[in-house]
Amino acid sequence: MLKVGVIGYGYWGPNIVRNFNSTESACVAAVCDRNRGALARAVKNCPGVAATTESRDIVTSPDIDIVTVITPVSTHYELARAALLNGKHVFVEKPFTSTAAQAEELIGLAERKRLKIMVDHTFLFTSAVRKMKEIIDDGVLGDLYYYDSTRVNLGLFQHDVNVIWDLSPHDFSIMDYLIGEKPVGVSASGRAHINAKEDIAYIMVYFPNNIIAHFNVNWLSPVKLRTTLIGGEKKMLVWNDMDADEKIKVYDRGVDITTREGLYDLLVSYRSGDMWAPKVDQGEALRIETEYFIDCILNDQRPFNDGEAGLRVVRMLEACDESLRNNCRMVTI
Amino acid sequence: MLKVGVIGYGYWGPNIVRNFNSTESACVAAVCDRNRGALARAVKNCPGVAATTESRDIVTSPDIDIVTVITPVSTHYELARAALLNGKHVFVEKPFTSTAAQAEELIGLAERKRLKIMVDHTFLFTSAVRKMKEIIDDGVLGDLYYYDSTRVNLGLFQHDVNVIWDLSPHDFSIMDYLIGEKPVGVSASGRAHINAKEDIAYIMVYFPNNIIAHFNVNWLSPVKLRTTLIGGEKKMLVWNDMDADEKIKVYDRGVDITTREGLYDLLVSYRSGDMWAPKVDQGEALRIETEYFIDCILNDQRPFNDGEAGLRVVRMLEACDESLRNNCRMVTI
Amino acid sequence: MLKVGVIGYGYWGPNIVRNFNSTESACVAAVCDRNRGALARAVKNCPGVAATTESRDIVTSPDIDIVTVITPVSTHYELARAALLNGKHVFVEKPFTSTAAQAEELIGLAERKRLKIMVDHTFLFTSAVRKMKEIIDDGVLGDLYYYDSTRVNLGLFQHDVNVIWDLSPHDFSIMDYLIGEKPVGVSASGRAHINAKEDIAYIMVYFPNNIIAHFNVNWLSPVKLRTTLIGGEKKMLVWNDMDADEKIKVYDRGVDITTREGLYDLLVSYRSGDMWAPKVDQGEALRIETEYFIDCILNDQRPFNDGEAGLRVVRMLEACDESLRNNCRMVTI
Amino acid sequence: MLKVGVIGYGYWGPNIVRNFNSTESACVAAVCDRNRGALARAVKNCPGVAATTESRDIVTSPDIDIVTVITPVSTHYELARAALLNGKHVFVEKPFTSTAAQAEELIGLAERKRLKIMVDHTFLFTSAVRKMKEIIDDGVLGDLYYYDSTRVNLGLFQHDVNVIWDLSPHDFSIMDYLIGEKPVGVSASGRAHINAKEDIAYIMVYFPNNIIAHFNVNWLSPVKLRTTLIGGEKKMLVWNDMDADEKIKVYDRGVDITTREGLYDLLVSYRSGDMWAPKVDQGEALRIETEYFIDCILNDQRPFNDGEAGLRVVRMLEACDESLRNNCRMVTI
Numbered sequence A, B, C, D: 001m002l003k004v005g006v007i008g009y010g011y012w013g014p015n016i017v018r019n020f021n022s023t024e025s026a027c028v029a030a031v032c033d034r035n036r037g038a039l040a041r042a043v044k045n046c047p048g049v050a051a052t053t054e055s056r057d058i059v060t061s062p063d064i065d066i067v068t069v070i071t072p073v074s075t076h077y078e079l080a081r082a083a084l085l086n087g088k089h090v091f092v093e094k095p096f097t098s099t100a101a102q103a104e105e106l107i108g109l110a111e112r113k114r115l116k117i118m119v120d121h122t123f124l125f126t127s128a129v130r131k132m133k134e135i136i137d138d139g140v141l142g143d144l145y146y147y148d149s150t151r152v153n154l155g156l157f158q159h160d161v162n163v164i165w166d167l168s169p170h171d172f173s174i175m176d177y178l179i180g181e182k183p184v185g186v187s188a189s190g191r192a193h194i195n196a197k198e199d200i201a202y203i204m205v206y207f208p209n210n211i212i213a214h215f216n217v218n219w220l221s222p223v224k225l226r227t228t229l230i231g232g233e234k235k236m237l238v239w240n241d242m243d244a245d246e247k248i249k250v251y252d253r254g255v256d257i258t259t260r261e262g263l264y265d266l267l268v269s270y271r272s273g274d275m276w277a278p279k280v281d282q283g284e285a286l287r288i289e290t291e292y293f294i295d296c297i298l299n300d301q302r303p304f305n306d307g308e309a310g311l312r313v314v315r316m317l318e319a320c321d322e323s324l325r326n327n328c329r330m331v332t333i
Helices: A012-023 A036-045 A053-059 A075-084 A100-113 A126-136 A163-179 A285-298 A307-325 B011-023 B034-047 B054-060 B073-085 B098-112 B125-136 B164-178 B285-298 B309-326 C015-020 C036-045 C055-060 C075-086 C101-114 C127-137 C161-179 C285-297 C307-325 D013-022 D034-043 D055-059 D073-083 D100-113 D126-137 D163-179 D283-297 D308-324
Strands: A002-009 A026-032 A050-052 A064-068 A088-094 A117-120 A146-155 A185-191 A199-206 A210-217 A222-230 A236-240 A248-259 A266-277 B002-007 B026-030 B050-052 B066-069 B089-093 B117-120 B144-154 B185-191 B200-206 B210-216 B218-230 B237-242 B248-259 B266-277 C002-007 C024-032 C051-052 C067-069 C089-093 C117-120 C144-154 C185-191 C202-204 C212-218 C221-232 C238-241 C248-259 C264-277 D002-007 D026-032 D050-052 D067-070 D089-092 D117-120 D144-154 D186-191 D200-206 D212-218 D219-231 D236-240 D248-259 D266-277
Touching: A002 A012, A002 A285, A002 D089, A012 A026, A012 A036, A012 A064, A012 A285, A026 A053, A036 A050, A050 A053, A053 A075, A053 D308, A075 A088, A075 A100, A088 A285, A088 C238, A100 A117, A100 A307, A117 A285, A117 B266, A126 A163, A126 A222, A126 A248, A126 B089, A126 C002, A146 A163, A146 B210, A146 B248, A146 D089, A146 D236, A163 A185, A163 A199, A163 A210, A163 A222, A163 A307, A163 B066, A185 B210, A185 B309, A199 A285, A199 A307, A199 B200, A199 C055, A199 C075, A199 D212, A210 B144, A210 B185, A210 B210, A210 D013, A222 B144, A222 B218, A222 B237, A222 B248, A222 D067, A236 B218, A236 C127, A248 B144, A248 B218, A248 B309, A266 D002, A285 C055, B002 B011, B002 B054, B002 B285, B011 B026, B011 B034, B011 B066, B011 D034, B026 B034, B026 B054, B034 D073, B034 D089, B050 B054, B054 B073, B066 B073, B073 B089, B073 B098, B089 B285, B089 D055, B098 B117, B098 B309, B117 B285, B117 B309, B117 D055, B125 B164, B125 B248, B144 B164, B144 B285, B144 C024, B164 B185, B164 B200, B164 B210, B164 B309, B185 B309, B185 D055, B218 D163, B266 C075, B266 D200, C002 C015, C002 C055, C002 C285, C015 C024, C015 C067, C015 C285, C024 C036, C024 C055, C036 C051, C051 C055, C055 C075, C067 C075, C067 C127, C075 C089, C075 D055, C127 C161, C127 C221, C127 C248, C144 C161, C144 D212, C144 D219, C161 C185, C161 C212, C161 C221, C161 C307, C185 C307, C185 D186, C185 D212, C202 C307, C202 D200, C212 D186, C221 D144, C221 D219, C221 D236, C221 D248, C238 D219, C248 D144, C248 D219, C264 D117, D002 D013, D002 D283, D013 D026, D013 D034, D013 D067, D026 D034, D026 D055, D034 D050, D050 D055, D055 D073, D055 D283, D067 D073, D073 D089, D073 D100, D100 D117, D100 D308, D126 D163, D126 D219, D126 D248, D144 D163, D163 D186, D163 D200, D186 D308, D200 D308
Parallel strands: A002 A026, A002 A064, A026 A050, A064 A088, A088 A117, A146 A210, B002 B026, B002 B066, B026 B050, B066 B089, B089 B117, B144 B210, C002 C024, C002 C067, C024 C051, C067 C089, C089 C117, C144 C212, D002 D026, D002 D067, D026 D050, D067 D089, D089 D117, D144 D212
Antiparallel strands: A146 A222, A185 A199, A199 A210, A222 A236, A236 A248, A248 A266, A266 C264, B144 B218, B185 B200, B200 B210, B218 B237, B237 B248, B248 B266, B266 D266, C144 C221, C185 C202, C202 C212, C221 C238, C238 C248, C248 C264, D144 D219, D186 D200, D200 D212, D219 D236, D236 D248, D248 D266
């Protein structure tokens, strides 16, 4: 039985505890939070768990095999590093770290110590994202043209990061997973209206094969939108995560191009056919993710959402910040 | 009775003819199109109208008071210039011209000849846009934070312009009308997948008072979206032009900021209240616009959607093209 | 060339004229309306057409082959009868007649005179209804369980009929076409709030094979709904006629029933699979219907929406009225 | 501290336990279920609670003040009667009892023993229903014309009751609460396709002042719909419980009737104005309901959702069954 120590028992921590406890081969042995009220809630929900306000108690405990770091991003590096140095596997909330350099150091450290890092890109374990992965990998959409995500709602304001670091790690990790290509550059624009951090931002990501990605992230929207359009040569897909019943719709629509013999004209014709909404299971993504992490540890396999996956996202976040400071100029990656 | 000569009888021309004919003080006297099939349709729909394949017949006719230019943008300047030189008022399809220099020359020419120019920014005459103008001018939204438009659908591919010149003149003219401020710069990114013209583009517009605007224009979307979010300090608005019944929704939602006395902390709290959907009349916008143009001529008044309004839009389109060629770098206006 | 005489140039008449004129082998020769303003509009839209306020001029004219009766239902019988007696084919607005006895007489008369009757159940010529017919006849839904239609909106109040005679002929004719079975009985409830005619009504139709149909018709609804659910043993279908893009959705959902061996228990399990929205063409239904009527006359074929189809609908409307007067008691047909 | 004994720990029982435990002045002391697996889950979720498979242990326990009966309806009468005879207050799942006679006996027993009965019509404690009550009582809608509810989805099949007894108690209790009038009669039609119990039914309820109510309940729908239209003389309301954000919309739409002086004609004109969606709080209804029950007991007040409210619903359910057996004939109440 693998023992889990959870650092951070705020909004997401209780879900982490509940899901690790629901796995067969792991259980939560200790919870750490600086806030004593949060600790009291942890003990009430999970009688018998050790509680501490000192993260050192978790990372140095000989009884703990896995440390989960569910704290603000600015603390990820220190906590994960301490855990790895003490021989613990680490499960880190997204985004992985504040800088790419930190991420690289943690990856190297884990390799030397033969430990696992998993970055909590939970969306990759939803049925919707897995179904889209399957659709794209099966070639249903053909060559991809674009990936366009809108992720807007009112708040929640973060104090330590801007809207890009808060909302777009979801989009970066999903895009990275679905497209599976290395982008060449990033542009980003944004504005801060409420405090010094951008609360609205627009991100463009450029790929070598002419794919363009775009994320619209906004903490000041009156309505909650979670819509992604993916256009391909053969078909096009809409993922509306707010639709309880028909999250993914695949449209047999597009443009056919032919060249008339002996002529230079392109003939463009429109194609419109049936729409198909595959069944998407409900199931809790975090439950699947925690099971998968335990399996990776027990079978000594590298998770696909490992430190490298986390690093790729952090590199794009850093590039966004650089582009923000340079009037939306494209920053190469 | 003012006599109208219509140049261009393609997709939009029949609507122009029908609406000028429905005004009290004007009627269509002549139609010009190089395509003889189009001309035959014009005569069938409007028996008695003069028909010609030569635009010169229209612009030089002594019987014509107003020339409407409903042709591809690359021809606007020549046709409008010839009409003005021959003493005709001109009604020009959007975008006004291919370059700002052309627009400036036409404006100067019209002023010298004491003629009217109206640029056909039809959306400004819809009940939805007029209602939003009223809401914003009444201060209902408070200071504006952002203007964010999504205008995507499948096709129609234009041969002579990219998606920015095709779709975003709507957004630029509406934004110009509603916000009433002069932007300081524009960024744009896009990609061409089908032919050499961009079929997808993202545009950011920056204003001095921290307002940011954003347009998502796309010819390759499987679904048709026409949604604009406008965020303000006091309230926020969603305009969904695809919703037959509730086009405009005003949300009493936002963020309140207070500073605790003696502290530097910002306290951010969320506000969520009622939503209100004002009645929006149906009525054909082009009918109102053509009536208004006739009134402006008869009463010697300058239309608000005059050559200057057209020029402001063309300047932003030119800046978009420059930013497109420079990796999304902001171009000052 | 078949000559059409149109009686009634109110709301629907102009569509009838336009569509008969667009057929290859027919044209509208004369229009009749008691309202001189309506007649003037007819002549303006259709120069050269004969205009009269006397229906006798139409039904007795030796130049006319087809009479279309687009007048209030109370006048259908007299006008259609006069037309048939004068040797004209008739195209009659729905509902066919005020009583089943009238319908039977007209059917007999047409047979003796070897003339065609078509009842204008326009919906049967929409792509949506034709697609559903195809889906049901192909056995996609399996045995049918129910047919449930909601057809509600604000107004338009009719002076001569209640909401059942106004709105439910659509539902009765579509149900009759799709299900193709003879119902055994009808129940109906309703209330009149504004004047003496019911403005809200609920109709149940019973079939021998356990299918139940239900229509919710309402002139006092704040929202316009046009939704039909059709449940079958294998799959289920939703037709939302207000959805511009995805009018028909076929759900692979249902209930599977098994009996455990040696036990009397029914085991009920739920099935939930993909959804599929077949492409539904746009095209004007009335255009297809008028072409079809001309073809039926030229080829001496009986239209499927003939007098008998009209009679079946009138019988159900009469049964509804009887049930209304008897506290919703089922009336056998 | 009031001690609660919970009988029945199936689907709804855990919510009952959690919510009584969250009140200040009550806690759950014992849980009873015949299923040992369910009992084990109860103890796991609520360590320290007494667990039993015998309801007698609950109803006779001297430590228990309140018995909650969360079992199939056929057992409600026996369990509630035993609890009342032993001096316990009772909280009974809806519908209250299988027959009106049982309900009347329980009401009389509770009165003699000075005990409280609450019937769990949870919807009456949702913010949406409370907001509608406020709107109607404030006269916003004017005199009511109709109440029309659609409550359909796939399953869940009940073994002991038909779809009317399963789904329509929600509608009957909400209608009873909002309209506050005594109906004069009920009609109902339905069909059973899967087993011997009706899985689809349509219910009409008649009121003396010309209000008509209608419920569409269906276990065989491919889509889940929870929509209620309420029409009034002044305004109309739509309650869509599936809309996360805008559950209630009030439309300034309707029909105005005037009589021309000296004439018998009714002039009907349509009114269409703004729409308004009041803020509806989230909050768990059952939490509010359990708090309210405790308050009623502590302050010796009769709950508005008492045995009488439960009886009114059971009377209408009985009348539905009688109408079902009599071909939809209206049954007076």
